[in-house]
Amino acid sequence: MQRARVVITGIGLTSPNGDNLSSFRSNLLAGVSGVEFMEHRYIGKVPAGICHFDALKYQGRKDIRNGTRAGSISIYCSHEAVADCGVDWAGVDKSRVGVYIGFTEHGSVETEYEVFNISQFNYDVRCWTHHHNPRTVANNPAGEVTMNMKITGPHYCIGAACAAGNNGVIQGVQMLQLGEVDFALAGGVSESIRSFGIFAGFKSQGALAENADPTKASRPFDKARNGIVVSEGGCIYTLERLDDATRRGAKIYGEVVGYCMNSDATDAVLPNPVRQAECMRAALKMSGIAADDVDIVSTHATGTPAGDAQECKALREVFGASKNTRINNTKSFIGHAMGAAGALELAGNLPSFVDGMIHPTINIDEIDPECAMEQLVINKTQRLPRAETILNNSFGMLGINSCLIVKKIA
């Protein structure tokens, strides 16, 4: 089947170490972490990735109060992406715009807050807010974008655990290829740091990072890694068919040339390297490129002892003989941005097509032998031998895997 070629023409993001692509990239190349301590109800002081974007840039205070953090992040990123892509937004047919936003989960933050709220009123349920349902419906962040930006095309969210950022992009690509829309806002968001339950769940699982220095807490592949730093964030791309983008003379970050989503079908939390390798190979096959043609592998690794080692097994299986490939990790800078992770981590690497550099994985004092790979870029930014293709991994609970391949347009 001949599929339309789909390209990335705009990027809007907020991450713990940058509220636009330029500052995000600069901090990645300079080795600057965005992780800090935050105080959390019930659980106390925890390292976390907190975004500091100006929500008032695109929303009134009432809208921020009535909506959700995920909605605000989505609105900020969507506006920034549209501005970045240079389209004449006023002239765009809004009924042909689709909004596809991935998230790990949604509703925990709002529900936990309301339970706390009514606990202050002796659990009088009449004090439960009427905003609860519109805040927690599963289309909330995407729906808030459509209301804010007056988009009348389709919108929904893709619930895909921590693979969601990639999956949001894939959904946008597919809808453009099907001709369902002409312009897509697609990516992923996370508001998860506002849910104590996310932190407590990881802690109970023995998978929550601890460190006296928050900037050292997220340390994938390091021998002393001890878990995940939970972060918030968002990254939304404007996606267009190549023909449309070329016709309007758009700047093109890269083409989505391949992808795959598959399932482990084995365990709720433990990853399966066999399926991860299958996912990467299927994406490569769709792209029509060999493993050695991939210049950057952006890993999913979250800093858990088991998860990182399993991904490395899969990476060795696929890229063990790839001399040109370099491997990095962005969570070491920003923590695990959950539903935003895949989209943000891809964005952090895309400027390599222009500057020819690759940011490292930081915080490695002693590499875990189980994670040792010749191609891993450790602690220091490097110049790439070639910068034309990125393979972006994102995996999640319940055994969901996603892999996205983006290629530089010649």
Add this chain to the structure above:
Amino acid sequence: MTKEDCKKVVLEIIGEIAPDENLDNVKPNVRLRDQLDLDSMDFLDIVMELRKKYGINVPEADYIKLASLDSCAEYLTPLFNRPKTA
């Protein structure tokens, strides 16, 4: 509490619910919805804040009595001034 005090309380609540609204020149005898950007959800917020902050429960049938500052004061002032039950 006087009726004027009551109006101030209602305006304080509206200020929290709709923080971008200019409340300097709200006319007490004009419907709030006709002079401010307030929708039905905002009125539910007013009802909620009255309940949470002041223990005043406004039944749905009486929501219409919150239409203007004057009608709020007329309806709510006796409720603010009623003896507190144990």
